[in-house]
Amino acid sequence: MSIASEQVPGTRRPARRKLDTIFLAGPGLLYVALLLLVPAGALILLSFKNPETGQLELTVYRDLFSAGIYVQTLINTFVIAAQVTLVCVVVGYVVSAWLTMMSEKRRRLAIWLVLLPVWVSPLLKNFAWIVLLARKGIVAQMLTGLGYEGEIDLLFGRGAVIFGMAHALLPIAILTMLPTMLGIDRRLLSASQTMGADRRQAFWRVFMPLSMPGVTAAGLLVFIIAIGFFITPALLGSPRETMIGQLMITQVQQFFNMRLAGALATLLLVVTLLIVILYDRIFGISSASGGAGQRAHSSWFRRGGHAVLGAGAALTEPLSRLGLGAMAPKAMSVVAIVVVALLIVPVIAFPPMAFSGSSFLEFPPKSFSLQWFERYLTDPQWTGATLRSVGISVVVGLLATMLASLAAYGLARTKTKLGGIAFLLFLMPMIIPNIVIAVALFYIFAQFGLVATDFGIALGHTLTALPIVFVIMLLTFRGFDWRLGDAAATLGASPMQRIRHVLLPLIRGGALSAFLFGLLHSFDELTIALFVGGGVKQTLPKKMWDDILLSVSPTLAAAAVVVILLVTILFVIAERARPK
């Protein structure tokens, strides 16, 4: 799942073939180039090029900077993304550390609880919070019941936006940090304690530094995804939480101003890449890309880091003197359990709302009825959108799995240095904010008649599904024992037989898992569907988004229940099939 989780289990021994297997990555790389690099490049060019004279100019940028609003929103976006990242890393760290402490069996169950909400779209989760956290909603009633007096104002502010976004991104942070933490050799902790460190010092001085690669990878990933958010600030925020994605949607969809949107995308891209490069200088991108070699940290950073860790150990010292140190693991468990419960809450809040007899979404519902399921199942707009989403996501799953499998096979067996570059290219759709990808695709697809087509949406979804599908397939092939193929060959199997009878049966689980995660990705995706669908081809998430803006009926909750059920089933199958 997470990019940090894939580790290189020893390099392969030399193969006899002359042609390096890297060429198998060709189709996938071409796909990324054609659907990501070219569109992004064209969009950037558009923002500089005068459509009448064809000359390069900066007028759009001058307008953009002089209007003030865009710069301010851009700053807003990065500040909010940074705040969300901080919350995700700190809270996620506690939960990950808690997960490392349990038995393998319990951990697997807990990870499922963390993972499941990832595949329920932020749209639905955020919407559940609007109902639950309303001024007269259930949380407010509980607070009042507990004796809280005064105005309860939980929604529509910075706090709500950060909560909503962190809620959506926390699982990703946890899953990125966990593998690094699980990989830490516990004997190092024991060793430090035999040398006189107490548990507190062992944690701060040994465990913490060793877990840092996972933390930095999680931070970068969360930050980049957060930049592209527009759902949460739109649903849970006040104007002060406006993020750049919202402005880009307005510019493209309301004013048809592609050049300004292109300029905003360019700015976003430049700043994002600057951050990635800066990050690489400080932390070493290898920690994020999962490579084996850890680049040496610059010394000022290392000194700073040690100072922080030392301070942590020193600050917690008085607590441990009071005997509170022994309570730390318990406190951690309590926090972690509360967090995991919070992750699940919006998912389980939908079924009661869907069976409500009221014509509004309310929690808890006051009467029971099946009418909203009936409406969902009989309304051609809802069923049409559902069928379209199912169709598109199956195509996406297949296409992405084919491209990624070839590439992963090639990369797993390559001996060239190009492997690292190819790896980064496949992760590009994850590193570039999805709002930029969506606008770029919209622009390029419009010129080829692919906007407002199912095919266009599927092409876009395949691009953004590639990173996760690719990583799963890479893990699958790296876990494959190539000597089995050689053994079959010595027994007289032809290359085709080796593939059919040895390779395919052994990678089947990984491929199924990759296919399903690609499918799930597409099934949940809103941003690309919003732009490329052009309001003509409605996918299910797009229909839900419209419904939230237009009518907010419990039909939405009924649809959500169907989605959650479907996603849960597929997720369980995919998780079971996934290579461990």
Place this chain on the structure above:
Amino acid sequence: MSTTLTRRHFMQSTAALGLASPMVITGTRARAQSSLIVGDMGGAFYEGFKTGFYDDFEKDFDISISATTMQPDPLPQFKMAVDTNTNLFDVALMTPEHMLRVQNLDGEYFEPLNLTIDNPEDFIDGNFTEYFAGIGIYAMIMGCRQDSMGENYPKTWTEFWNTESFQGRRGLWRSPVTTLEIALLADGVAPADIYPLDVDRAFAALDRIRKDIDIWWTSGAQATQLLQNGELDMMSAWSTRAYTAIASGAPAGLTWEGVYNIDGWTIPKGTEKVDLAREFIQYTMDPERQAKFTQKLALGPANQKAYDFIDPDLAKQFPTAPDNFDGLILLNAEYWAENQDALTERFEQWILS
């Protein structure tokens, strides 16, 4: 302001790619000739129009009507549907302002309606153009919660601006459209003098109240919900949306001072069923049928004769009821088609700073 996605561009490229991508424009073209696709705003609009028009039209003309929901801002969808020649709807519900914005783009987007109206004096002013036939009006007005405000609620926008005498949580629409008009009304500008907007004066008036606005709502559904669950005590809201909350049992009252707009039918360029579409539009102009949709939808019928068929108590909820209509001014579509881009930018700038 450049639009790179011109219609010509689309037509060329779709033609060129027709072979290469078989999934492009499979479209609804293949559907039986005997059906008509009508784009409405969904929700109460669908229920109302089904009761008033769709069911009867299906019977009378022996065809089937399938309704589809227009987008919150139908513009990109409409443009895309015509550009790509996708038969998304044969009749589409729009406002004059939407229409003007579409007409400001390159290319032709509408079919003329060719209506014959025998009694134009029965309809509100500005109800018909060559391409547009109003069906009903709705208004941006004030909604207040009666449970938390009691009898002491603001009865004009000037009073809404008076944050000392009227305490409670307030909300306004996050858009310059209608919000600037409301600010000017609150500042004492006479309804007749609202247009052209004194924009500076409107923003100055907004400056006075901004710290007391708890929520800037963004979508019609959100407005309904805020009034329905009591998140806000007093707010601006579309009359149709506010009425939905009241009909569901929310203890809320409406104050009829504000800006009204017209919802009406258009026919997108290039639909094959243009004759049937015209037939349908003609059909919906009948006062008795318009009265029928008000059973489910609080849209004020464009044909004033419809009130002969509406229960007077119910009629009080509609913008075109005489008592209500007097306090409303017509949204100036030309003004907004002209100024919306610039004013949206200024409004967003103001709201962010």
